[in-house]
Amino acid sequence: MEKSQLANVAVKRTRNTRICQGDVFRDVECIEYVSEKRGIIEVSKIVFPVALVLTQDCDLEQESGSRLKAMRSNTLLSVLVAPLYNAEHVFQGEHLVDIGIKAETINKRRSPGEYLVKNDRPRYHYLDFPENTPVAASIADFKHYFSVHVSYLESIRRTNFVCRLSDLFREDVSQRFAAYLGRIGLPT
């Protein structure tokens, strides 16, 4: 899987002064559970190599601006993120094997894979980053998303920031995610 010359997104490599929608972070942790039994505490977490921020940018902007105010009605409790999976792993159906989940393969040379790459499959969003951005071609699966606490994301923002999708492409992801989340499952 070479880095393609045919990137389908534009990105900014500079970090903003706050968390933004479309920010791409590496090594984002999702806590599965925390349990305590007879003094033994157990924490299970999944570390996602790359994740994309989905929370509305205006909410994040207001959250950032509200931190120093006495009335913090715009404070967020969490930020919604979607894991970005290595596209090759998704095609092979092996992107989640290390956490015990095997998925169906997707033939990238036939319609299912070709439609996915063209972003014609509502469930997935294919991101082919520009050559100067060190991220492999990735796929967001809109069935997979989780929230992280604002303070956690803020704590890794400086060290784990990779890039930020440019506004137009960020909106594209946001619109497609919202449409998928709002779909109506009709009985067949």
Add this chain to the structure above:
Amino acid sequence: MSDPFKSDYVVSTQPITTSQTVTTTPQLEAPAVAKSLSTSVTALTGGAQVFGFEPRLYGTGKPRRIVIRGKIAIG
């Protein structure tokens, strides 16, 4: 008054120490992916040999699970 929205927020002021054991799932790169990583690095550097610096390509790994167990000692 401590702020629950800050990362250093703690409920108890009692010191808590843990002895941790960390279990990680093995992260093995499939040959095809390992090969593509080296190819990608070549693409990033324009095919030139690079000494002392190797650009890192993010997103080549898979999500992995980490389980931490520790004994809590309060007091």
